[in-house]
Amino acid sequence: MADLSVHYLGLKLKNPIVAASSGLCSTAEGVKRAFDAGVGAVVLKSLFEEQIEAELSHNLESYQADYPDAFDYIRSYTRENALSEYLDLIADAKKAVDIPIIASINCISGSEWVAFAKSLEKAGADAIELNVSLLPSDPRMNSQDSERHYFDIVEKVSSIITIPLSLKMSSYSSALANLITRLSWTNKVAGFVLFNRYYRPDVDIHKMTVTKADIFSTPSEMTESLRWIALLSAQVEKDFAASTGVHDSDGLVKHLLVGAAAVQVVTTVYKNGPGYIATLLQGMENWMDEKKFDRLADFRGLLSYRNAENPAAFERIQFMKQFGGIA
Numbered sequence: 001m002a003d004l005s006v007h008y009l010g011l012k013l014k015n016p017i018v019a020a021s022s023g024l025c026s027t028a029e030g031v032k033r034a035f036d037a038g039v040g041a042v043v044l045k046s047l048f049e050e051q052i053e054a055e056l057s058h059n060l061e062s063y064q065a066d067y068p069d070a071f072d073y074i075r076s077y078t079r080e081n082a083l084s085e086y087l088d089l090i091a092d093a094k095k096a097v098d099i100p101i102i103a104s105i106n107c108i109s110g111s112e113w114v115a116f117a118k119s120l121e122k123a124g125a126d127a128i129e130l131n132v133s134l135l136p137s138d139p140r141m142n143s144q145d146s147e148r149h150y151f152d153i154v155e156k157v158s159s160i161i162t163i164p165l166s167l168k169m170s171s172y173s174s175a176l177a178n179l180i181t182r183l184s185w186t187n188k189v190a191g192f193v194l195f196n197r198y199y200r201p202d203v204d205i206h207k208m209t210v211t212k213a214d215i216f217s218t219p220s221e222m223t224e225s226l227r228w229i230a231l232l233s234a235q236v237e238k239d240f241a242a243s244t245g246v247h248d249s250d251g252l253v254k255h256l257l258v259g260a261a262a263v264q265v266v267t268t269v270y271k272n273g274p275g276y277i278a279t280l281l282q283g284m285e286n287w288m289d290e291k292k293f294d295r296l297a298d299f300r301g302l303l304s305y306r307n308a309e310n311p312a313a314f315e316r317i318q319f320m321k322q323f324g325g326i327a
Contacts, residue, residue: 013040028092191239233259234306249283
């Protein structure tokens with residue numbers, strides 16, 4: 001049997017497939033289903049800063065008119081209640097499975113709530129994935145201001161935990177390679193997840209309303225993480241995990257070839273069920289047998305920017321440079 005083991009964020013995984021943060025991993029039962037299906041690690045559904053703040057605002061609106069002195073109590077109760085439920089999830093998941101459990105925090109600021117991170121560690125989380133949700137839509141905010149959010153959040157969280165920390169990055173950056181490189185130099189980040197898939201709006205032209213686009217990814221979206229992992233894994237000495245668009249074993253193998261240490265999946269599990277994890281693993285093993293690879297480590301990174309026969313292909317962005325000969 002082929003050796004599919006990898007090291008990601010300093011954790012040993014039996015294989016590179018990671019169940020991405022989603023509703024599928026919002027209960028211990030869901031985590032157990034992912035484990036039984038064969039994943040190497042699980043990222044729990046995110047603890048959302050925005051969700052906590054929204055619930056806090058709702059509670060305050062409901063009570064502060066009649067009980068103006070209750071502000072501090074309501075604020076504390078709302079946050080502690082959300083945290084308590086999440087800590088229970090971590091503890092229950094750790095009891096249910098013996099693979100790494102990665103807690104996830106979806107944050108938009110470096111406010112005092114990041115102190116929750118220490119509690120996640122105490123509850124048993126093996127690592128924390130920080131999903132920094134920053135859409136650079138404010139014309140008054142320059143790129144330095146936007147990037148400073150990443151460094152502020154990393155500094156605050158890393159100062160209170162000892163477990164590995166990964167950053168789930170946005171592709172919206174004026175100098176993405178430089179930003180990730182500088183974040184890696186802090187030595188406070190063990191790895192990067194590329195990329196965060198934001199909520200996407202759409203327009204209903206019949207009802208003339210703003211609606212939501214499909215929440216599920218498509219295989220065509222995979223090429224974005226493929227390009228950037230190929231470029232960065234050869235230059236930044238941190239682990240990279242692919243996220244968004246990996247729907248089959250071909251996509252899994254492609255990301256490993258360009259240097260990914262792990263590959264996160266969710267849409268394909270929603271569509272095909274947890275049992276599809278076994279299909280992904282079997283497809284990768286079949287490919288390894290065909291190519292005569294005994295260990296995953298034997299081929300990981302063979303097509304990264306450093307090792308590819310035509311590395312410039314990963315930097316090519318103009319259509320005509322690639323297809324200029326088409327009549």
